[in-house]
Amino acid sequence: MELAIEIENLCKVYPGRTALDNVSFSVKKGSIHGFLGPNGAGKSTTMKILSGLIPKTSGKFKVNGKVGFLPEHPPVYPNMSVKDYLNFVFSIYAHTGSTNHIEEVIKKTGLDDVQNRLIGNLSKGYQQRVGIAQAIVHSPEIIILDEPTVGLDPVAIADIRALILELKNDHTILFSSHQLHDVELLCSDITLINRSKIVVSGAIDTILSNLKTNMSLKARVVTFNDELKKKLQSSFAVESVSYEKDSEHKNTILKISIQGKNDIRPELARFLSDTSIGLLEFNEERGDLEDLFKRIHE
Amino acid sequence: MMYTQKIAILAKKELRDAFSSPLIYILAGLFSLMMGWLFFNYLLQSKEMTTTTMTQGVIIPIFGNINFIFIFLCPLITMRSFAEEKKQHTLDLLLRSELTEMQIILGKFISNVLMVFFMLSLTLLFPVILAFSGYSDWGVVGSSYLGIALSVMAYTSVGLFCSSLTDNQIVASLLTFCILLGSMLLVISVNATNNYIFALMIQYMTIPFHYEGFTKGLIRSYSFVYFISFLAFFFLLTLKSLQSRKW
Numbered sequence: 370m371e372l373a374i375e376i377e378n379l380c381k382v383y384p385g386r387t388a389l390d391n392v393s394f395s396v397k398k399g400s401i402h403g404f405l406g407p408n409g410a411g412k413s414t415t416m417k418i419l420s421g422l423i424p425k426t427s428g429k430f431k432v433n434g435k436v437g438f439l440p441e442h443p444p445v446y447p448n449m450s451v452k453d454y455l456n457f458v459f460s461i462y463a464h465t466g467s468t469n470h471i472e473e474v475i476k477k478t479g480l481d482d483v484q485n486r487l488i489g490n491l492s493k494g495y496q497q498r499v500g501i502a503q504a505i506v507h508s509p510e511i512i513i514l515d516e517p518t519v520g521l522d523p524v525a526i527a528d529i530r531a532l533i534l535e536l537k538n539d540h541t542i543l544f545s546s547h548q549l550h551d552v553e554l555l556c557s558d559i560t561l562i563n564r565s566k567i568v569v570s571g572a573i574d575t576i577l578s579n580l581k582t583n584m585s586l587k588a589r590v591v592t593f594n595d596e597l598k599k600k601l602q603s604s605f606a607v608e609s610v611s612y613e614k615d616s617e618h619k620n621t622i623l624k625i626s627i628q629g630k631n632d633i634r635p636e637l638a639r640f641l642s643d644t645s646i647g648l649l650e651f652n653e654e655r656g657d658l659e660d661l662f663k664r665i666h667e
Numbered sequence: 668m669m670y671t672q673k674i675a676i677l678a679k680k681e682l683r684d685a686f687s688s689p690l691i692y693i694l695a696g697l698f699s700l701m702m703g704w705l706f707f708n709y710l711l712q713s714k715e716m717t718t719t720t721m722t723q724g725v726i727i728p729i730f731g732n733i734n735f736i737f738i739f740l741c742p743l744i745t746m747r748s749f750a751e752e753k754k755q756h757t758l759d760l761l762l763r764s765e766l767t768e769m770q771i772i773l774g775k776f777i778s779n780v781l782m783v784f785f786m787l788s789l790t791l792l793f794p795v796i797l798a799f800s801g802y803s804d805w806g807v808v809g810s811s812y813l814g815i816a817l818s819v820m821a822y823t824s825v826g827l828f829c830s831s832l833t834d835n836q837i838v839a840s841l842l843t844f845c846i847l848l849g850s851m852l853l854v855i856s857v858n859a860t861n862n863y864i865f866a867l868m869i870q871y872m873t874i875p876f877h878y879e880g881f882t883k884g885l886i887r888s889y890s891f892v893y894f895i896s897f898l899a900f901f902f903l904l905t906l907k908s909l910q911s912r913k914w
Contacts, residue, residue: 422759424913444760448684460676461764503760 443500447489745826814881
């Protein structure tokens with residue numbers, strides 16, 4: 370497996386504060402790698418070191434190829450037009466190359482319509498696109514995006530997500546995000562960092578399935594009582610059942626945790642849809658990144 | 668070739684940025700208004716004073732004033748060069764690029780100096796007006812312009828350094844102004860000492876001392892040495908200030 374980024378025991382110490390403590394992980398070539406962690410965990414520091422903005426204190430890292438970097442705040446000049454700006458970035462980053470490439474980047478990032486407008490007048494979503502365009506304008510092999518979707522509306526987030534997926538064909542992408550949903554949709558691998566230390570790193574599927582030991586289900590029913598609870602516990606291999614009245618909606622919320630990994634949802638659903646119970650809603654509470662995030666916080 | 672090209676790219680971008688914002692025009696307007704008014708007054712005065720020449724009555728005082736006013740105006744022009752980049756988070760974009768720190772400093776320096784020269788060029792009207800009245804001492808005018816050019820280059824280098832220290836433009840301009848005014852006041856405080864050598868040393872350190880020579884038509888080689896080392900010193904400070912982001 371070819372690696373695009375290798376990090377080994379990377380440390381960064383600011384006076385009186387350790388920002389990175391023996392961080393090690395690697396990014397596979399051609400993958401989208403999600404970098405997750407709460408605020409202040411060390412995501413931005415790692416990315417800044419990888420892009421060469423700040424020096425490391427100790428450790429090793431290897432970046433195999435040119436790096437395009439989008440920092441947390443897109444580094445744009447509000448008084449410049451999109452086209453002038455990209456031309457400028459291209460001319461101070463690339464050694465040689467034709468400017469036709471800039472047209473391509475503009476098209477790829479969906480900036481055709483606004484290329485002659487001043488960046489300062491664009492919406493935040495478009496400014497973020499300009500930021501991404503800036504990161505790829507000198508055709509880097511590796512793109513590092515620091516929270517590309519932060520502060521955008523849902524439509525813009527979906528656009529940026531589609532853009533990142535499109536970029537996957539030509540580039541290796543490492544990006545950090547708070548949008549756990551994004552990471553689940555986009556990434557093949559993730560790395561979790563908390564309090565300057567790597568918590569877990571690897572393929573997203575393995576990490577999620579390790580997390581899921583018990584399946585837990587949440588159901589909303591019209592009525593429920595202790596008698597029904599006993600009946601439920603005797604007929605299915607459930608670990609625990611709890612219910613609670615939702616006075617606002619005048620119904621009951623049921624939480625069921627199932628032992629083992631057997632999927633008994635069809636049977637359970639049939640049981641709950643009995644007229645005496647009256648099933649309204651039924652869904653699996655997934656062991657997703659949200660849980661993971663909460664767990665790190667604890 | 669490549670080295671200067673990259674500097675030119677940055678300088679061009681800076682100039683375009685500056686001339687598309689109103690600040691430079693407001694400053695240029697204020698400057699030419701003040702200078703025009705002063706020039707008019709000096710002309711009227713010189714008509715009454717028949718014993719002095721045009722050079723002594725008009726050229727020397729007007730260039731003294733230009734120099735003094737640039738102590739106020741240069742900080743306002745240079746304040747944004749690094750402070751604004753920091754505020755817009757674009758300084759990292761420049762630092763990560765193929766440009767070296769020195770190229771960034773030189774690019775910014777050249778563009779800022781050209782902006783000041785643009786304002787200075789508005790005063791070229793004065794010698795033209797004097798020429799109509801038969802004035803012909805072009806040597807003094809030439810050396811005065813050379814002096815003011817070197818002087819504003821020195822001011823700009825101080826301004827760049829101060830701007831690289833902070834992300835607040837007002838702080839940057841005030842700091843520049845304080846350093847420049849301090850250097851001017853140094854020449855006055857020389858009067859306080861009886862030590863002749865010490866006084867000469869202090870005097871040599873100040874910009875006005877060297878500038879005065881130029882306005883009298885004296886082009887002294889040690890003044891060039893002074894200005895070149897002044898620029899080099901502040902470039903070095905700016906370079907260290909930019910590199911300190913990586914410490």
